[in-house]
Amino acid sequence: MNGGINSYFILFLLYLLLSACTHPPRGIVPVSNFQLDRYLGKWYEIARLDHSFERGLSDVSAHYRLQPDGNIEVINRGYDASKDQWREAIGVAKFIGEPTVGALKVSFFGPFYGGYHIAELDRQDYRWVLIVGASRNYCWILARDRTITAELRQQLINKARQLDIDTDSFIWVAQERPDT
Numbered sequence: 001m002n003g004g005i006n007s008y009f010i011l012f013l014l015y016l017l018l019s020a021c022t023h024p025p026r027g028i029v030p031v032s033n034f035q036l037d038r039y040l041g042k043w044y045e046i047a048r049l050d051h052s053f054e055r056g057l058s059d060v061s062a063h064y065r066l067q068p069d070g071n072i073e074v075i076n077r078g079y080d081a082s083k084d085q086w087r088e089a090i091g092v093a094k095f096i097g098e099p100t101v102g103a104l105k106v107s108f109f110g111p112f113y114g115g116y117h118i119a120e121l122d123r124q125d126y127r128w129v130l131i132v133g134a135s136r137n138y139c140w141i142l143a144r145d146r147t148i149t150a151e152l153r154q155q156l157i158n159k160a161r162q163l164d165i166d167t168d169s170f171i172w173v174a175q176e177r178p179d180t
Contacts, residue, residue: 021134022096022105024117028132028163030103031118036072038126040064043142045078046128046153047170051138053089053108056082058174062142064093074106079177114138120159130156132163139165146175 024030045060054060057078065073072093080087091108093116095101102118115134122128128143141148141156148156157167 022113022115023134024103024115024119024132025134025136028117028119028136030101031121031123032101033123034100034102034118034121035126036066036099039129040066040072041144043129043144044146044175045140045173046143046148046175047141047156047172049137049139049166049169050171054078056080057087059177060173061179067092072104074108076108119163120156128152128156130159132165136163136165139170141170 042061042063045062048054048060054076057080060076060078063075063077065075067073074091074093075088076091077086077088079085089108091106093104093106094113096103096105096115102121104116105113106116107113115132115138117132117134118129119132120130127145128141128148131140131142132138139160141160157170160167160170
């Protein structure tokens with residue numbers, strides 16, 4: 001019986017650990033009145049914090065498509081110059097709570113999910129977005145266009161700094177290759 005209790009305890013701790021990887025960091029409030037239908041489609045990665053799964057990639061884009069089951073297919077694509085080839089990862093995103101709140105969890109690796117929290121959004125036209133992961137070590141700026149204006153860039157840097165993101169570590173992603 002003691003082994004059963006230990007197994008349940010270990011499973012419970014594993015559940016807590018995995019679910020903690022999806023919630024926003026303290027002080028990050030995902031946008032409300034989010035409209036998924038306006039968010040779907042292609043986005044270009046303008047900036048990111050460094051992490052192993054995108055290291056060395058340029059021309060990164062993300063494409064979001066609604067699936068019949070209500071989940072969102074995520075196709076991330078980037079160019080790896082060291083291998084002279086495109087890399088692609090296909091995943092799934094799900095809302096953590098209400099679909100009108102920009103808080104999702106995304107998985108590219110089976111049952112393991114990471115947080116995807118829309119911290120700032122162009123609410124008028126859905127042309128740009130600032131995303132924070134489950135920790136402040138994960139942050140992206142995406143846009144519908146390959147580049148953004150200097151004014152918008154500074155606005156998003158300022159917002160990220162307000163959220164205690166290390167903006168000095170942003171990698172500004174080259175977007176020079178044609179879409180194929």
